[in-house]
Amino acid sequence: MSILAFLIQTLRIATPYLFAASGGVLSERAGVIALTLEGWMLTGAFCAALGSFYSGSPWLGVLAGVGGGVLAAALHALATIRYRADQVVLGIAINLMSVGITRFFLRLAFDSSSNSPRVPGFDWAGATEGNTTAGLGSLLASFSNPLVLVALLSLPTVWWILYRTPYGLRLRAVGEKPEAAASVGVSVARVRWLAVLGAGAFAGMGGAYLALEQHQFTDSMTAGRGFIALAAVIFGQWEPKRVALACLLFAAAETFQIRLQGLQLLPSQFVEMIPYVLTIIAVAGIVGRSRQPAALGRVTE
Amino acid sequence: MSHPEVSAPARDPWVQRLMEPLLPPLTALLIAAVVGDLLILSFGQSPREVYRLLVDGTWGNAYGFGQVLYKATTLACTGLAVALGIRAGMFNIGAEGQLALGGFAAALVGLGLPAGTPAVLAIPLCVLAAGAGGSLAATVPGALKARYGASEVIVTIMMNFIVAALLNWLVATKVNVAESLHTPEIHAGAVPRLAEVFPAFHGSAANFTILVAIGLAVLVWWFLFRTRAGYELRAVGLQPDAAEYGGVNVGRTWWRTLLLSGALAGLGGINYVLGYKQYYEEGFAAGAGYLGIAVALVGRNHPAGVLVASLLFATLSQGALAVNALVPKQMLDVLTAVVIIAVATAVPEVQRLLRSLRGRQA
Numbered sequence: 152m153s154i155l156a157f158l159i160q161t162l163r164i165a166t167p168y169l170f171a172a173s174g175g176v177l178s179e180r181a182g183v184i185a186l187t188l189e190g191w192m193l194t195g196a197f198c199a200a201l202g203s204f205y206s207g208s209p210w211l212g213v214l215a216g217v218g219g220g221v222l223a224a225a226l227h228a229l230a231t232i233r234y235r236a237d238q239v240v241l242g243i244a245i246n247l248m249s250v251g252i253t254r255f256f257l258r259l260a261f262d263s264s265s266n267s268p269r270v271p272g273f274d275w276a277g278a279t280e281g282n283t284t285a286g287l288g289s290l291l292a293s294f295s296n297p298l299v300l301v302a303l304l305s306l307p308t309v310w311w312i313l314y315r316t317p318y319g320l321r322l323r324a325v326g327e328k329p330e331a332a333a334s335v336g337v338s339v340a341r342v343r344w345l346a347v348l349g350a351g352a353f354a355g356m357g358g359a360y361l362a363l364e365q366h367q368f369t370d371s372m373t374a375g376r377g378f379i380a381l382a383a384v385i386f387g388q389w390e391p392k393r394v395a396l397a398c399l400l401f402a403a404a405e406t407f408q409i410r411l412q413g414l415q416l417l418p419s420q421f422v423e424m425i426p427y428v429l430t431i432i433a434v435a436g437i438v439g440r441s442r443q444p445a446a447l448g449r450v451t452e
Numbered sequence: 453m454s455h456p457e458v459s460a461p462a463r464d465p466w467v468q469r470l471m472e473p474l475l476p477p478l479t480a481l482l483i484a485a486v487v488g489d490l491l492i493l494s495f496g497q498s499p500r501e502v503y504r505l506l507v508d509g510t511w512g513n514a515y516g517f518g519q520v521l522y523k524a525t526t527l528a529c530t531g532l533a534v535a536l537g538i539r540a541g542m543f544n545i546g547a548e549g550q551l552a553l554g555g556f557a558a559a560l561v562g563l564g565l566p567a568g569t570p571a572v573l574a575i576p577l578c579v580l581a582a583g584a585g586g587s588l589a590a591t592v593p594g595a596l597k598a599r600y601g602a603s604e605v606i607v608t609i610m611m612n613f614i615v616a617a618l619l620n621w622l623v624a625t626k627v628n629v630a631e632s633l634h635t636p637e638i639h640a641g642a643v644p645r646l647a648e649v650f651p652a653f654h655g656s657a658a659n660f661t662i663l664v665a666i667g668l669a670v671l672v673w674w675f676l677f678r679t680r681a682g683y684e685l686r687a688v689g690l691q692p693d694a695a696e697y698g699g700v701n702v703g704r705t706w707w708r709t710l711l712l713s714g715a716l717a718g719l720g721g722i723n724y725v726l727g728y729k730q731y732y733e734e735g736f737a738a739g740a741g742y743l744g745i746a747v748a749l750v751g752r753n754h755p756a757g758v759l760v761a762s763l764l765f766a767t768l769s770q771g772a773l774a775v776n777a778l779v780p781k782q783m784l785d786v787l788t789a790v791v792i793i794a795v796a797t798a799v800p801e802v803q804r805l806l807r808s809l810r811g812r813q814a
Contacts, residue, residue: 186609226793236796239543239605243745244792251785258780259495378613385606420621427610434606435596443603 157406163364165402166302167192167373170357171380172387172394173305174220174350180313180389181346182326182446186242187227189377190249191351195220195358197253200368201260203270212270213298213359220355221348223249228347232340235450250371257370265370272363273297298360305353306398310391322346326444354380382430389444401426473757477750477764479802480794484787491786497778509774510767516774518646518656522723523740523766524759525658526551528665529720530744531762532672533586533713535753537604539676540709541689546593546608547717548741549615550586554718555725556619557585559732562638562725563627569640578641578726579664579719586718587711589615594710598703604710612741623734634733643727659727665762668716669755676755685709717741743769746792764791 171192175185195216202215227245230236254264261267273296313319324332325342333339354377361376362368379401387394408422485503492499510516530547537544544550561581565574592611596602620633627635643660647653676682687695688705696702724736743765750764751757765788772784 184605230793230797234797234801236793236800239545240745240749240796241793243545243742244789244796247739247742247792248786248789251782251789254782255491255780255786258782264780375613378609382610418621418625420617420624423617424614427613431592431596431602431607431610431614434610435600435602448605 157403157410160409161399161402161406162299162303164405165398166299166360167357167376168380168383168398168402169302169305169395170360171354171377172383172398173309173391174353174357175381175384176306176309176387176389176391176394177312177322177346177353178350179384179447180326180444181322181343182329182444182449183228183231183343183347183350184238184242184448185350185381185384186239187223187245187377188350188354188380189373189375190242190246191220191223191227191354192358192361192373192377193249193253193371194223195351195355196362196372197256197358197368198222198355199359200267200270200362201256203272203363204267207271209271209273209363212272212363213356216359216362217352217355220351220353220358222351224347224351224354227351228344231450232343232347237450238448246377253368254370257368267368269366270362270368272366296360296364298356298363301356302360305356306391306395309353313391318342318345323444326446329446329449379426382426385443386426386430386433388433388442473752473754475802476752476795476799477761477791479799480750480791483794483798484790487790488783488787491783492779495779495783502775502778505775505778506771510770514650514652515654515656516770518653518658519770520763520766521646521662522657522659522728523769524762525662525665525723525727526720526740527743527747527762527765528669528759529723530717530741531747531751531758532665532668532755533715533717533720534744534748535751535755535758536672536676536685536716537709537713538748538753539689540685540705541692542597542706542709542713543605543745544590544593544608544710544713544717545605545745546589546611546714546741547720547744548737548739549608549612550589550714550717551720551737551741552619553589553615553721554582554586554715555721555736556622556635556732557588557718558582558641558722558725559635559638560627562641562730563636565638565640567639571640571642574640575643575726578638579722582718582720582722582725583715584718585721586714586716588714589718590710590714594707594714597710598707604706620734623732629731632733633735634729634731637730638726641726642730643722645727657728659723661723661727664719664722666759668719669759672716673755681708717744743788746788746795749792750795 171188175188178185198219199212199216203209203212223245227241230241231238257263257267313323321332321337321342324337325339329339358373361372383397383401384394387397404422404425408419489499492502510520530551533547533550534544558578558581561578565577589611593604593607596607597604623633623635629636646658646660647656676686684695684700684705687698687700688702692702720740725732747758747761747765751761768784768788772781775781775783
């Protein structure tokens with residue numbers, strides 16, 4: 152097994168996790184539970200396929216994917232921030248709605264109940280079947296998809312926003328002590344709105360990556376990736392650097408499982424469990440302390 | 453989104469009492485109907501025709517109604533599970549996994565019993581197994597919540613995926629019928645269909661598990677409102693610190709509640725495994741665990757409300773199949789989500805409006 156091929160595959164698998172987890176950190180650090188990453192991603196994936204199909208440009212597809220994620224996030228923000236609905240209930244509802252609405256419009260737009268037609272993606276001229284599997288060609292091919300690079304930059308960007316901008320300071324304050332933030336004139340609602348919309352944009356981009364990489368939208372194609380990203384956020388203790396490592400770790404475990412399938416070291420189902428088991432251990436605080444943002448999930452007036 | 457005219461009769465206390473539980477589903481259905489119209493029109497169909505099909509295919513004939521009852525049975529169990537948790541101040545999002553594990557456990561016992569075991573022995577054993585299976589899936593979140601105060605929301609979500617993977621492994625490699633993702637048929641423990649007593653239900657999956665669901669609702673009501681443990685449970689849900697100060701062991705209450713909640717969800721598994729297919733099949737839960745949250749929400753965490761709400765969501769789910777000829781059946785998934793969002797969002801707004809109007813009158 153070539154190390155390079157392993158790393159590249161890990162990176163590709165990690166890309167949607169990195170995007171969605173960036174959104175997760177942004178949203179949860181502002182005090183809004185990110186149970187909806189899955190739904191935002193799925194909406195983003197569908198919109199990206201739609202955008203790319205009708206415009207013929209993957210770039211416009213990405214834009215549409217981001218737009219879809221933001222739109223789904225806006226609904227979440229409207230309900231939970233403006234109308235103070237319960238974040239967990241809304242999270243479940245929006246995930247359900249995303250599955251339903253993407254299937255509905257899949258029928259409406261492409262008259263199919265399973266997948267869209269082939270849509271344009273980011274194709275590198277040299278990336279043919281032969282040289283994507285090994286060596287330098289493969290390395291170049293994965294970086295020919297600009298979204299992989301953007302994904303690598305997404306958590307550093309979130310880190311920079313959180314710790315190097317005035318907005319980030321307010322966001323962290325709102326996630327920890329909203330009343331204190333409000334008392335010094337910070338608009339809790341506005342900070343949270345922006346964080347949730349930003350989270351939707353990141354998750355939508357993650358969805359766009361999935362759809363464009365596979366050149367089509369398929370029914371429920373996110374397949375729980377939003378929840379793995381949420382697990383990464385929690386396992387990474389809401390710190391961008393640790394969350395990035397968690398995403399890469401989970402992706403590496405998956406790559407390992409795919410590459411070693413022939414060896415039957417461990418049933419694939421047990422490898423699938425790794426992110427969830429690690430997250431439970433982290434949440435229990437059995438090893439080290441884990442503390443979520445103090446105002447996470449709390450409704451504020 | 454809010455309608456001032458609904459507040460007009462609010463002065464009458466009798467109407468007020470009736471309106472409080474009825475308002476959430478009615479407001480939600482109204483909003484869902486508007487969204488539904490838009491979706492139907494976008495597909496170029498007539499809303500009236502689609503809604504007529506929906507009603508005809510669910511409450512309009514015995515088969516459709518039987519299917520509604522069948523689906524409501526599972527939802528009542530998961531709804532009760534979530535409602536009990538919320539009464540203790542906890543969000544059990546793990547009903548999906550608990551339901552699946554409960555169904556699997558019932559199938560295992562049904563397979564282990566020799567063929568010809570009398571039903572009076574076999575059914576209770578399988579039912580016990582289902583409850584125990586559901587509880588088993590809740591032990592991890594329960595223990596971690598009680599011991600370390602770990603967020604049950606996160607742990608139960610993660611457990612759903614762990615249980616799904618575990619069951620997938622068991623069914624794919626240990627107990628399956630070749631080329632399928634289900635177990636062999638159980639040897640004993642089958643629950644008879646309603647059609648055996650009421651022939652009109654012929655062909656529908658409705659079975660006597662519905663009596664179990666109704667019995668559980670009564671039991672939960674009695675437990676919550678008529679026992680000391682239920683009182684403590686509600687006290688913990690309202691204000692854990694005050695309950696602790698009043699001598700309630702909060703950690704133990706959380707632990708006990710999650711185990712009971714898991715058992716309730718797990719018992720939902722017998723509806724499919726013992727009552728319908730007589731085997732466990734991967735994916736039979738099909739979101740009923742998550743919908744339990746909606747059922748509890750609309751049913752206002754009261755056992756009677758849960759039963760009514762389970763009928764509502766079962767109707768939407770069965771109605772999806774009825775309208776599929778005209779519009780994609782996923783329309784009803786969207787409407788289900790709209791109902792949940794509307795109940796969580798608009799209803800508090802409407803209630804606030806009512807309260808402010810009432811305040812002005814006083």
